[in-house]
Amino acid sequence: xxxxxxxxxxxxxxxxxxxxxxxxxxxxxxxxxxxxxxxxxxxxxxxxxxxxxxxxxxxxxxxxxxxxxxxxxxxxxxxxxxxxxxxxxxxxxxxxxxxxxxxxxxxxxxxxxxxxxxxxxxxxxxxxxxxxxxxxxxxxxxxxxxxxxxxxxxxxxxxxxxxxxxxxxxxxxxxxxxxxxxxxxxxxxxxxxxxxxxxxxxxxxxxxxxxxxxxxxxxxxxxxxxxxxxxxxxxxxxxxxxxxxxxxxxxxxxxxxxxxxxxxxxxxxxxxxxxxxxxxxxxxxxxxxxxxxxxxxxxxxxxxxxxxxxxxxxxxxxxxxxxxxxxxxxxxxxxxxxxxxxxxxxxxxxxxxxxxxxxxxxxxxxxxxxxxxxxxxxxxxxxxxxxxxxxxxxxxxxxxxxxxxxxxxxxxxxxxxxxxxxxxxxxxxxxxxxxxxxxxxxxxxxxxxxxxxxxxxxxxxxxxxxxxxxxxxxxxxxxxxxxxxxxxxxxxxxxxxxxxxxxxxxxxxxxxxxxxxxxxxxxxxxxxxxxxxxxxxxxxxxxxxxxxxxxxxx
Amino acid sequence: xxxxxxxxxxxxxxxxxxxxxxxxxxxxxxxxxxxxxxxxxxxxxxxxxxxxxxxxxxxxxxxxxxxxxxxxxxxxxxxxxxxxxxxxxxxxxxxxxxxxxxxxxxxxxxxxxxxxxxxxxxxxxxxxxxxxxxxxxxxxxxxxxxxxxxxxxxxxxxxxxxxxxxxxxxxxxxxxxxxxxxxxxxxxxxxxxxxxxxxxxxxxxxxxxxxxxxxxxxxxxxxxxxxxxxxxxxxxxxxxxxxxxxxxxxxxxxxxxxx
Numbered sequence: 001x002x003x004x005x006x007x008x009x010x011x012x013x014x015x016x017x018x019x020x021x022x023x024x025x026x027x028x029x030x031x032x033x034x035x036x037x038x039x040x041x042x043x044x045x046x047x048x049x050x051x052x053x054x055x056x057x058x059x060x061x062x063x064x065x066x067x068x069x070x071x072x073x074x075x076x077x078x079x080x081x082x083x084x085x086x087x088x089x090x091x092x093x094x095x096x097x098x099x100x101x102x103x104x105x106x107x108x109x110x111x112x113x114x115x116x117x118x119x120x121x122x123x124x125x126x127x128x129x130x131x132x133x134x135x136x137x138x139x140x141x142x143x144x145x146x147x148x149x150x151x152x153x154x155x156x157x158x159x160x161x162x163x164x165x166x167x168x169x170x171x172x173x174x175x176x177x178x179x180x181x182x183x184x185x186x187x188x189x190x191x192x193x194x195x196x197x198x199x200x201x202x203x204x205x206x207x208x209x210x211x212x213x214x215x216x217x218x219x220x221x222x223x224x225x226x227x228x229x230x231x232x233x234x235x236x237x238x239x240x241x242x243x244x245x246x247x248x249x250x251x252x253x254x255x256x257x258x259x260x261x262x263x264x265x266x267x268x269x270x271x272x273x274x275x276x277x278x279x280x281x282x283x284x285x286x287x288x289x290x291x292x293x294x295x296x297x298x299x300x301x302x303x304x305x306x307x308x309x310x311x312x313x314x315x316x317x318x319x320x321x322x323x324x325x326x327x328x329x330x331x332x333x334x335x336x337x338x339x340x341x342x343x344x345x346x347x348x349x350x351x352x353x354x355x356x357x358x359x360x361x362x363x364x365x366x367x368x369x370x371x372x373x374x375x376x377x378x379x380x381x382x383x384x385x386x387x388x389x390x391x392x393x394x395x396x397x398x399x400x401x402x403x404x405x406x407x408x409x410x411x412x413x414x415x416x417x418x419x420x421x422x423x424x425x426x427x428x429x430x431x432x433x434x435x436x437x438x439x440x441x442x443x444x445x446x447x448x449x450x451x452x453x454x455x456x457x458x459x460x461x462x463x464x465x466x467x468x469x470x471x472x473x474x475x476x477x478x479x480x481x482x483x484x485x486x487x488x489x490x491x492x493x494x495x496x497x498x499x500x501x502x503x504x505x506x507x508x509x510x511x512x513x514x515x516x517x518x519x520x521x522x523x524x525x526x527x528x529x530x531x532x533x534x535x536x537x538x539x540x541x542x543x544x545x546x547x548x549x550x551x552x553x554x
Numbered sequence: 555x556x557x558x559x560x561x562x563x564x565x566x567x568x569x570x571x572x573x574x575x576x577x578x579x580x581x582x583x584x585x586x587x588x589x590x591x592x593x594x595x596x597x598x599x600x601x602x603x604x605x606x607x608x609x610x611x612x613x614x615x616x617x618x619x620x621x622x623x624x625x626x627x628x629x630x631x632x633x634x635x636x637x638x639x640x641x642x643x644x645x646x647x648x649x650x651x652x653x654x655x656x657x658x659x660x661x662x663x664x665x666x667x668x669x670x671x672x673x674x675x676x677x678x679x680x681x682x683x684x685x686x687x688x689x690x691x692x693x694x695x696x697x698x699x700x701x702x703x704x705x706x707x708x709x710x711x712x713x714x715x716x717x718x719x720x721x722x723x724x725x726x727x728x729x730x731x732x733x734x735x736x737x738x739x740x741x742x743x744x745x746x747x748x749x750x751x752x753x754x755x756x757x758x759x760x761x762x763x764x765x766x767x768x769x770x771x772x773x774x775x776x777x778x779x780x781x782x783x784x785x786x787x788x789x790x791x792x793x794x795x796x797x798x799x800x801x802x803x804x805x806x807x808x809x810x811x812x813x
Contacts, residue, residue: 103681103686
């Protein structure tokens with residue numbers, strides 16, 4: 001029998017059709033896809049003992065309470081600590097990916113001197129030489145920590161200590177001028193305010209301790225007449241403006257004029273009992289400057305006194321907004337600007353600090369964007385490399401939860417707090433903190449560990465306030481300073497007692513002429529690392545929810 | 555069915571912070587692939603920004619978290635899957651995705667009316683050392699499979715193990731909270747058992763301002779939304795005078811309907 005070409009084609013087609021009716025091709029297709037998908041180099045989660053540790057976030061001065069899930073000795077997940085008295089379990093979105101930050105590709109892994117690889121030994125030698133030749137300026141980003149005390153002690157002998165203050169702290173600077181009370185001792189009694197007039201401050205988007213205001217706002221956000229009225233005065237529809245009770249759209253840069261207009265109506269219409277200076281601008285001037293109608297400004301002023309206590313919050317340094325609070329009677333009163341501590345001293349400005357400096361040492365807590373204008377040799381500590389550094393020396397510092405730190409009161413808090421964040425992760429390479437670097441130069445300095453011991457002993461001696469752990473406990477019931485430190489190291493937070501409401505006053509004779517700053521916030525306002533967690537950048541890019549370049553490198 | 559897990563998301567409380575998205579990705583070991591886009595990335599929880607369509611001072615905006623709706627009836631992805639890689643768990647009502655069975659045909663992605671499914675285009679990779687931060691309770695998924703929200707099923711397993719160890723058959727509701735619910739700083743996302751008439755989420759799902767997306771197609775989604783704002787609810791009305799627009803990374807628009 002002859003097997004023709006036609007027969008071959010018919011046979012082939014029949015075989016193919018027959019095979020297709022069997023499970024073989026489909027099974028092969030399935031198996032091939034599985035074989036080609038699973039490779040030994042695909043990472044799998046590490047297995048080992050799983051544990052939960054309580055701590056506080058060290059990535060910005062707000063120190064939110066963290067519940068850190070640990071596996072095999074490494075942090076594998078972050079959640080909020082529900083028992084935290086201020087955050088009540090809330091965190092900023094970045095914190096949820098913060099445990100991956102230590103492995104970020106931009107992690108600074110070695111010492112760099114003007115772009116070349118160097119070592120801590122060479123950096124020590126250069127710094128020691130600089131100290132011998134002239135004064136040193138040490139710059140801190142989160143003042144009040146035990147590590148800050150080491151930096152300050154060093155400069156007491158060899159130079160000057162300066163603090164780079166964030167926008168939230170700068171917003172309180174006017175009260176310092178008018179009352180003599182350091183801004184670092186002041187805060188907002190947000191918990192008791194019922195009307196909040198925000199001048200561009202991102203109250204629902206990372207302002208202050210994230211969660212402190214959002215939790216309270218959310219309780220009545222769905223109500224037509226909420227328990228806390230948030231009025232957002234801002235040129236653009238920000239996240240906070242989008243969700244505020246009222247959004248007042250103004251011309252950019254006219255915040256001070258709006259504050260002045262409201263104050264004028266409050267005084268003219270005798271809507272407030274307190275006496276304050278009359279702003280120089282008439283309502284017509286204010287309307288022309290801000291783009292609002294005069295009636296809208298009157299309505300705004302009436303809304304401020306319609307549900308009290310009311311307070312105005314500026315996004316940055318703005319004396320007119322502070323003056324509005326003075327006129328409103330929101331200074332030193334419940335629901336307004338309050339004195340939270342008496343034991344804080346004023347922080348000196350960085351201006352003109354560098355003229356005679358031989359070296360400038362910048363702590364890793366200072367935002368990457370801060371670049372001192374100086375000819376001195378700059379030693380910059382950082383855990384992540386934000387790029388384009390003008391520092392002579394870049395020195396790798398411990399990353400997230402890689403070193404013991406204490407958490408002093410957050411800049412906007414209305415009461416004093418104290419917590420301890422223990423080291424929960426090991427640095428993947430050699431790192432040194434600025435304080436370790438200075439202790440190596442001057443071994444007579446105390447270490448943060450020792451300072452934390454003495455701070456716990458002092459708290460114990462004062463016997464004031466409450467310790468918030470799994471349950472609330474008056475400090476007087478704690479048996480010893482060691483027990484207090486142990487509890488704090490395990491995630492408890494000490495909360496002080498509120499100061500008397502009339503313990504702080506401002507004397508303001510005339511309306512401030514200074515315009516202040518009017519800034520559009522990038523997100524997040526207080527986040528200090530120059531990078532975002534990779535997951536956050538990924539998700540923001542993929543969702544278009546936020547630009548990852550809003551303030552930080554992706 | 556002993557439980558029907560679902561959510562009520564209060565859009566008046568959602569500030570669009572994205573905590574739910576980051577917490578979800580962290581919990582479920584979603585890799586941060588470089589250069590992924592809205593079409594190639596994996597975002598089991600995706601928050602979209604919506605507006606009333608006006609400009610200037612009349613403009614209003616809100617945020618809508620979109621996740622798998624865990625459809626209960628005629629679940630589209632279950633119907634089209636040739637591999638039985640998707641099923642509705644009769645004990646929980648959760649629409650489960652089994653990557654081991656998934657062939658990667660993506661029929662389910664086409665069928666999903668909510669665009670809540672994502673294809674794993676690349677091998678899961680992390681920068682060196684970052685694999686030590688992965689959640690040990692969730693396995694990484696391979697390239698070539700479809701992913702979606704499974705209501706943090708690993709957490710349900712943990713809660714079930716805890717209950718079993720205590721000699722109980724039912725879990726303590728406090729032990730099973732998905733990562734997005736736990737992370738929401740305004741408690742906008744509420745999670746509970748819709749089969750339990752006394753569960754606050756069940757009561758909330760019946761409140762007048764509650765709606766479901768695409769409820770008219772009859773798939774009985776178990777994710778409810780809530781808003782007092784008429785224009786937000788109007789977004790869910792396909793035939794209304796259309797005051798709203800869904801401006802998201804995807805060009806797809808979602809049609810929605812009152813539940």
